[in-house]
Amino acid sequence: MCLFTFYQARNAQPRSMKQKRVNVMPSREAPSDGGGADGNLGSSLEGFHSMIQKNSGSLRKPTMRSNTGSTLGQSPTLRSTSSISSLRKSFLRSNSISTSGSSRSASPTRSCSSQMGPPGQKIRIVRSSSNESPCRRRQDSYAGNISVVIRPKPVVSAERDPWHIENQTMISHEEAGEFSFDHVFSADSGNLDVYERTSRPMIDKLLEGFNSTVFAYGMTGSGKTFTMTGTNEEPGLIPLSVSYLFSKMMEQTERGLKRYEVVVSYLEIYNEKIYDLLDCDIDTKSPSTPARMFSTNRARTLGGPIELRIRDDSQYGVRIVGLTEKICESSEELSRWIEIGDKNRRTSETIYNTRSSRSHAVVLVRVNNTDLSSGLTISTTLSLCDLAGSEKAVSEYERRKEGAYINKSLLALGTVISKLSAESSTNLGSSASSVGTMNTHIPYRDSKLTRLLQPALSGNSIVTTICTIDTRSEAANETINTIRFASRAKNVTLQVVKRRNLCSGLNDDKDHLIESLNEQLEIQQQHVARLEQRLCAVSALEADGNAISNPDMSRLRIENQFLKDRLNHCERLLNKDTVDLQDSEMVAIIDLLPVEVGNLLETRFQNFESQLREYKDYTRQLESKLMARGNEGSNVAFPTSQLSSGEDDLIQIKQSEITELKKTLDRKDKMIDALQSAKRLRQRVLQPIENKEENYELKRTGRFY
Numbered sequence: 078m079c080l081f082t083f084y085q086a087r088n089a090q091p092r093s094m095k096q097k098r099v100n101v102m103p104s105r106e107a108p109s110d111g112g113g114a115d116g117n118l119g120s121s122l123e124g125f126h127s128m129i130q131k132n133s134g135s136l137r138k139p140t141m142r143s144n145t146g147s148t149l150g151q152s153p154t155l156r157s158t159s160s161i162s163s164l165r166k167s168f169l170r171s172n173s174i175s176t177s178g179s180s181r182s183a184s185p186t187r188s189c190s191s192q193m194g195p196p197g198q199k200i201r202i203v204r205s206s207s208n209e210s211p212c213r214r215r216q217d218s219y220a221g222n223i224s225v226v227i228r229p230k231p232v233v234s235a236e237r238d239p240w241h242i243e244n245q246t247m248i249s250h251e252e253a254g255e256f257s258f259d260h261v262f263s264a265d266s267g268n269l270d271v272y273e274r275t276s277r278p279m280i281d282k283l284l285e286g287f288n289s290t291v292f293a294y295g296m297t298g299s300g301k302t303f304t305m306t307g308t309n310e311e312p313g314l315i316p317l318s319v320s321y322l323f324s325k326m327m328e329q330t331e332r333g334l335k336r337y338e339v340v341v342s343y344l345e346i347y348n349e350k351i352y353d354l355l356d357c358d359i360d361t362k363s364p365s366t367p368a369r370m371f372s373t374n375r376a377r378t379l380g381g382p383i384e385l386r387i388r389d390d391s392q393y394g395v396r397i398v399g400l401t402e403k404i405c406e407s408s409e410e411l412s413r414w415i416e417i418g419d420k421n422r423r424t425s426e427t428i429y430n431t432r433s434s435r436s437h438a439v440v441l442v443r444v445n446n447t448d449l450s451s452g453l454t455i456s457t458t459l460s461l462c463d464l465a466g467s468e469k470a471v472s473e474y475e476r477r478k479e480g481a482y483i484n485k486s487l488l489a490l491g492t493v494i495s496k497l498s499a500e501s502s503t504n505l506g507s508s509a510s511s512v513g514t515m516n517t518h519i520p521y522r523d524s525k526l527t528r529l530l531q532p533a534l535s536g537n538s539i540v541t542t543i544c545t546i547d548t549r550s551e552a553a554n555e556t557i558n559t560i561r562f563a564s565r566a567k568n569v570t571l572q573v574v575k576r577r578n579l580c581s582g583l584n585d586d587k588d589h590l591i592e593s594l595n596e597q598l599e600i601q602q603q604h605v606a607r608l609e610q611r612l613c614a615v616s617a618l619e620a621d622g623n624a625i626s627n628p629d630m631s632r633l634r635i636e637n638q639f640l641k642d643r644l645n646h647c648e649r650l651l652n653k654d655t656v657d658l659q660d661s662e663m664v665a666i667i668d669l670l671p672v673e674v675g676n677l678l679e680t681r682f683q684n685f686e687s688q689l690r691e692y693k694d695y696t697r698q699l700e701s702k703l704m705a706r707g708n709e710g711s712n713v714a715f716p717t718s719q720l721s722s723g724e725d726d727l728i729q730i731k732q733s734e735i736t737e738l739k740k741t742l743d744r745k746d747k748m749i750d751a752l753q754s755a756k757r758l759r760q761r762v763l764q765p766i767e768n769k770e771e772n773y774e775l776k777r778t779g780r781f782y
């Protein structure tokens with residue numbers, strides 16, 4: 078389904094005047110003195126009154142129709158069929174995007190605060206470069222002038238044309254002089270041309286993260302609404318931008334890179350009061366839309382639309398409290414809301430325009446753009462403003478009153494632009510360090526319009542101004558004023574910073590949390606690594622089966638072994654019932670011993686010998702253990718110097734035990750010697766006795782011969 082319906086014919090003036098020189102209709106009345114050079118727009122507006130003529134307004138009110146395969150090529154504004162197809166391809170696609178959580182009901186409504194842009198009032202004044210495109214330079218900030226283009230309304234006139242356009246950037250007037258701009262369209266340029274040079278690059282910037290503001294400025298009847306809204310056969314910047322915006326978002330969504338949420342608000346400033354143009358409960362998907370939407374509960378009960386308040390906002394600069402926000406899932410839906418808003422906008426017939434806008438209308442399209450890889454969301458706002466036209470006071474009270482308010486707010490805008498421009502000029506030669514601060518008071522609060530545009534004009538939005546002009550001589554004065562306004566706007570330079578993430582505070586907190594968790598993780602990882610290291614070491618020890626590296630264990634084992642040996646030794650000694658005798662005693666006893674005692678001694682002697690062997694074995698054992706102990710200490714984990722006092726004591730004890738045993742061994746050796754001599758003695762003593770006894774026995778038995 079196509080977004081826009083195009084009619085095969087349109088009522089606009091024919092495009093026969095495809096020339097650079099703009100024809101100017103003969104003036105019916107002498108133009109009044111504009112006096113706009115100093116920004117005093119109000120005085121110049123007086124000249125309008127005499128210039129107002131009834132315009133057989135041909136803008137057909139857009140109606141919601143199903144697309145009939147519009148014969149766009151027949152539109153006189155499009156020059157070739159290729160442009161038709163490109164228009165179809167580029168803009169008329171039916172685009173819809175998925176929003177986060179598709180469970181939303183159709184056309185959900187929010188009634189909350191809406192913003193014109195982010196906060197920050199600083200303007201960086203830098204040297205103006207007239208031909209600088211707004212959509213280049215650094216990625217995260219934009220430094221440049223307000224982009225200004227001039228769009229003349231086509232007119233048919235035989236009159237000599239006092240306006241000349243050169244190189245598409247300069248327009249000159251025989252009396253007013255030359256003015257250069259970012260672009261000067263020819264009178265036959267269509268809305269598509271204007272869109273491609275102005276709002277299309279703004280949409281690209283919007284999706285890159287910059288707020289973007291486009292506003293149409295010009296005298297009544299000069300073509301502001303035609304440029305911004307257009308007609309069914311020649312859509313204006315708003316529908317073209319919406320369509321392009323959705324097609325771009327669709328591209329990104331299909332590639333799985335982004336997720337978007339689009340919210341639209343629409344307001345008007347009428348007689349210095351802000352009204353919500355979408356304050357109605359209707360289903361935008363319904364084919365029939367009531368002509369007038371201020372039939373909502375709220376409006377009904379209060380007898381009319383409610384004036385909204387504008388407030389300062391730390392995040393967005395200003396916000397309109399209570400402004401309706403409609404979530405849109407497709408360009409059709411958004412366009413439908415704008416269409417509804419258009420119907421709610423106040424228009425009246427004036428001398429210059431049968432359907433003259435009596436209010437400033439602002440469409441706010443907020444795009445919440447979520448990067449799916451990082452999860453970060455940036456919110457940017459596209460502000461599309463169709464200002465009311467300046468005009469001369471008329472006799473009818475209502476129109477006169479409206480005109481006064483319109484003129485007042487336009488004058489305020491002119492003054493703000495004039496001051497910003499002057500500030501820019503003052504800072505032209507400034508050093509880099511002095512830029513960025515405003516010394517002059519800028520009277521943004523003088524009107525609702527300037528209040529609303531304050532964030533944009535203060536450097537938080539890329540701004541493009543489309544100045545529509547009526548080049549007829551009868552409108553010359555006002556056109557010159559418009560051109561001067563445009564020229565001053567061109568001087569204003571902005572430093573626009575890319576929008577930061579939504580909920581930056583939360584993200585900051587999140588970043589903080591992630592950082593601290595990472596730190597904790599690192600600490601834990603180090604701790605785990607240390608534990609693993611220790612575990613490996615312990616496992617290696619266990620696998621080794623050698624607990625030498627554990628000094629306590631090693632010491633206990635050795636001690637244990639000593640004690641066991643000692644115990645065994647003591648037990649053996651006890652079991653053998655040995656008697657330890659002194660050598661001298663032994664010798665004396667042996668000398669006195671009879672044979673029976675000798676035998677007894679013999680037995681004892683054998684016992685002693687056996688004990689002696691045991692002692693010797695035991696001593697050898699202890700000595701070899703001591704040797705091994707010494708080697709262990711020098712080779713491995715605990716050198717002798719590292720032995721505990723307990724171990725030292727133990728070794729001392731063992732050493733003294735060995736010494737003692739050696740002494741005992743000595744004594745035993747002596748005892749053995751003594752016993753051997755006793756044995757010899759015994760043999761000497763006992764031998765004669767034995768011989769005698771033997772002879773006696775032989776004799777007795779007769780065997781002794």
Ligand SMILES: Nc1ncnc2c1ncn2[C@@H]1O[C@H](COP(=O)(O)OP(=O)(O)OP(=O)(O)O)[C@@H](O)[C@H]1O
Pocket residue numbers: 088089090132133134135136229230231295296297298299300301302303304430432433434435464465466467545
């Ligand atoms: N470039 C253009 N090409 C064709 N027709 C145009 C062009 N500009 C303006 N018109 C026609 O001039 C008439 C007045 O235009 P429009 O309503 O856009 O003026 P305006 O500046 O919005 O006036 P106002 O301030 O009173 O609302 C309309 O009928 C419109 O179709």
